[in-house]
Amino acid sequence: MIATEKTVEQEQPISNIEWDVERVREDFPVLSQTVNGKPLVYLDNAASSQVPQVVIDRGSKYLQEEHSNIHRGVHYLSQRATTAYEGAREKVRRFINARDSRECIFVRGATEGINLVMHGYGRKFVGEGDEIIISAMEHHANIVPWQMLCEEKGAHLRVIPINDAGELILDEYDALLNERTKLVAIAHISNALGTVNPVKEIVARAHKMGVPVLADGAQSAPHMVVDVQDLDCDFFAFSGHKMFAPTGSGVVYGKRELLEKMNPFQGGGDMIRTVTFEKTTYAGLPNKFEAGTPAIASQIGLGAAIDYLNSINREQAVAYEHELLRYATEKISSIEGVRIIGTAREKASVLSFIVEDVHPHDIGTILDQEGIAVRAGHHCAQPVMQRFQVPATARASFAFYNTREEVDTLARAIEKVIEVFS
Numbered sequence: 138m139i140a141t142e143k144t145v146e147q148e149q150p151i152s153n154i155e156w157d158v159e160r161v162r163e164d165f166p167v168l169s170q171t172v173n174g175k176p177l178v179y180l181d182n183a184a185s186s187q188v189p190q191v192v193i194d195r196g197s198k199y200l201q202e203e204h205s206n207i208h209r210g211v212h213y214l215s216q217r218a219t220t221a222y223e224g225a226r227e228k229v230r231r232f233i234n235a236r237d238s239r240e241c242i243f244v245r246g247a248t249e250g251i252n253l254v255m256h257g258y259g260r261k262f263v264g265e266g267d268e269i270i271i272s273a274m275e276h277h278a279n280i281v282p283w284q285m286l287c288e289e290k291g292a293h294l295r296v297i298p299i300n301d302a303g304e305l306i307l308d309e310y311d312a313l314l315n316e317r318t319k320l321v322a323i324a325h326i327s328n329a330l331g332t333v334n335p336v337k338e339i340v341a342r343a344h345k346m347g348v349p350v351l352a353d354g355a356q357s358a359p360h361m362v363v364d365v366q367d368l369d370c371d372f373f374a375f376s377g378h379k380m381f382a383p384t385g386s387g388v389v390y391g392k393r394e395l396l397e398k399m400n401p402f403q404g405g406g407d408m409i410r411t412v413t414f415e416k417t418t419y420a421g422l423p424n425k426f427e428a429g430t431p432a433i434a435s436q437i438g439l440g441a442a443i444d445y446l447n448s449i450n451r452e453q454a455v456a457y458e459h460e461l462l463r464y465a466t467e468k469i470s471s472i473e474g475v476r477i478i479g480t481a482r483e484k485a486s487v488l489s490f491i492v493e494d495v496h497p498h499d500i501g502t503i504l505d506q507e508g509i510a511v512r513a514g515h516h517c518a519q520p521v522m523q524r525f526q527v528p529a530t531a532r533a534s535f536a537f538y539n540t541r542e543e544v545d546t547l548a549r550a551i552e553k554v555i556e557v558f559s
């Protein structure tokens with residue numbers, strides 16, 4: 138029934154990758170816990186990744202020494218808070234290689250970033266009969282805002298289909314692009330399937346038609362080296378809590394020419410230049426899009442998470458994760474009764490699977506008893522489940538602090554699930 142040992146050489150070291158995973162694990166205090174009497178095996182990184190001590194310390198330092206509102210005060214603390222907050226923005230700029238830090242708008246996360254583009258760009262530039270292209274593998278955060286817009290404007294949503302491996306069918310994309318297309322919004326990496334989409338190519342084809350592209354980078358920012366100028370995408374949204382920073386932090390990047398033409402998102406303090414009852418004029422970038430007091434501590438934490446990522450060898454981290462995913466795919470797929478959902482050639486970090494005759498929630502529950510955290514459900518991507526005709530999947534998602542031993546523990550626990558239900 139179980140054919141893992143034969144097909145996978147466990148002792149073989151990960152070749153050409155210098156990665157001291159035990160050393161890296163020490164940076165993340167959460168990981169040394171036990172759960173249900175077992176060492177925690179945290180494989181739910183696609184939902185939220187863990188936070189290193191240096192990021193926790195940076196947040197504490199702000200609260201202990203700098204807590205104050207930004208931009209408005211001339212006093213010492215406010216200036217320190219503003220410096221730290223704007224410093225984090227510059228770190229974000231370098232992290233994604235944006236031209237100008239004013240193109241990096243702080244938001245609560247990818248969801249808010251996409252909604253900002255929907256309100257600021259969509260409601261201004263999309264009209265009746267226009268079309269927006271998304272794909273069949275989008276997270277609900279990159280579906281629902283566009284549906285809401287289409288409903289409001291009488292516009293239409295067009296969906297690029299995917300093949301059985303979970304890859305976009307690019308010929309169909311070409312067929313969808315036309316003079317009514319007003320925006321393409323596409324996941325850089327699918328959170329449900331792990332597919333890495335060819336965003337650069339998608340952008341190039343859209344730009345030939347003069348159509349801007351939003352890349353949903355919630356899964357790529359933590360697991361790839363991202364360069365928005367190289368991708369040439371017009372918008373790029375991501376969440377801090379999936380890249381080793383606190384919840385409430387996140388960014389939507391936009392090209393300056395577009396951001397300047399767009400409507401503001403929310404109205405309030407900090408986003409204005411002058412206010413009278415007759416007319417308000419708006420502030421310049423990025424303030425125009427940052428109404429009210431932002432999540433100052435969280436965004437400073439995002440800056441610290443970027444410092445942390447720069448302090449470890451990023452290329453090696455990505456290579457290590459890639460190798461770990463390959464190892465896990467081989468090991469888990471060789472268990473009889475297991476089917477991997479999402480077998481694209483280019484994948485990152487995510488292993489979705491189902492076990493014959495076992496509901497994914499039961500898998501999740503039994504794995505939890507073994508101290509293993511995976512996600513079971515539709516992963517906020519119900520259309521993906523419909524495409525593969527499954528109600529849900531179990532999903533193990535990796536970060537550079539996960540180990541081969543943890544994958545082995547996962548494999549043993551899945552075998553146990555199969556035993557229980559056989």
Ligand SMILES: *Cc1c(COP(=O)(O)O)cnc(C)c1O
Binds near residue numbers: 246
């Ligand atoms: C998690 C996720 C989102 C939404 O991110 P939030 O942090 O919940 O705003 C959007 N897209 C993808 C691909 C995701 O994985």
